[in-house]
Amino acid sequence: MLCRFYAFCFVVLVWAFPSQAEQDTLVISTIENSPLTKIAEIIMTQAYERLGIPVEIYPTSGNRSLVISSSGKVDGELVRIGAVKEHYPTLVQVPVPNMExxxxxxxxxxxxxxxxxxxxxxxxxxxxxxxxxxxxxxxxxxxxxxxxxxxxxxxxxxxxxxxxxxxxxxxxxxxxxxxxxxxxxxxxxxxxVEPMFHYLHEKQADLVPQLAAILAEMRGSGELEKIVETALEAMITGQGHPSAD
CATH class of the missing domain: 3.40.190.10 (Periplasmic binding protein-like II)
Structure with missing residues (x-):
């Protein structure tokens, strides 16, 4: 009976959350139906690419995103305001803003x-x-x-x-x-007006200094600003959703 219970739980988890095709793939949750998070997705995908880490973005409702990221069911939260760290201590802030x-x-x-x-x-x-x-x-x-x-x-x-x-x-x-x-x-x-940040669950806290360094470089070079401007122009002119390419 106990084995059947664990098997059932496994099936539920596989159905409820995105799969990790590779062990080093990080699953990052975010708020669905938000253009701002689409832009943040471009920024953070590029940042992780520089670390050689593939990421899978998992859009869901705003409240559920915080629940699953803070509980460690996914690896982090794509973009949130600074106050989040005060209410969700298991989420570790990457201390360089990725959006405003x-x-x-x-x-x-x-x-x-x-x-x-x-x-x-x-x-x-x-x-x-x-x-x-x-x-x-x-x-x-x-x-x-x-x-x-x-x-x-x-x-x-x-x-x-x-x-x-x-x-x-x-x-x-x-x-x-x-x-x-x-x-x-x-x-x-x-x-x-306030800065927004990327968050990782504490189990991935070792990546925070590396991501902070990459975002600081992207911000200092003007790359972050350019990504936002290009993505907004593409959205407003109806050229489709922005991409991370």
Whole structure:
């Protein structure tokens, strides 16, 4: 009976998580349906290539990504804000930023003069589930909607079913472009600008200094900035998803 139980658990794990074709392949989880994470994927894939380590990116919901990365079921978290290390001590931060997150509130253009940051708490506000920055910003808000994708949130906003969407500058701009929205605008300047980092589960902590050195080199040479600019241009002009090639 015990053998059958372990066999069942093995089958469940194989089904639930991406396979590692080789022992040295790292599986990195990330938030699904986010253009920002697509860009981070290019950056980190190139960084790992310089170490000779293949990586497999596993997109899932924001909350589940943190659960499986912090528990060691996968090897790390692709890109998160700095506060993550305070709440998930098993995730070790690579201390060189790989992206920058600019938090922005989006509203319908017709409502821009009536909405200010101070009255958002009483309005219908949407954000992408599992985004720590958005969860912190909307803490105490009365009427929240946690969406599964940026396009879902911006469709609801354009249709008048949400009053505002809390997003980041990259994901927001791309969702607006993808949906062809002309009546959705930022509510002023970004409410927060902060660096984002790659995280590894503590079992892979030995790789942190090497990755930090590589990212520092890429940042210093301007390569990171160039990757972001090229990927954004490809997305906005409809040339398809960016690639790591």
């Amino acid at each position: 997150l600019k938090g922005v509130v989006y509203v319908r253009a017709a409502d821009k003069d009536q909405i200010v940051t101070g009255n958002l708490a009483k309005l219908r506000v949407g954000y992408l589930e599992g985004i720590v920055q958005a969860e912190q910003f909307t803490q105490g808000f009365e009427n929240l909607w946690a969406g599964q994708s940026e396009t879902e949130l911006f469709r609801l906003l354009a249709a008048g079913r949400l009053d505002a969407v809390v997003s980041d500058q990259i994901d927001g701009a791309l969702a607006i472009a993808e949906l062809g929205l002309t009546d959705v605008v930022p509510l002023g300047r970004p409410f927060q």
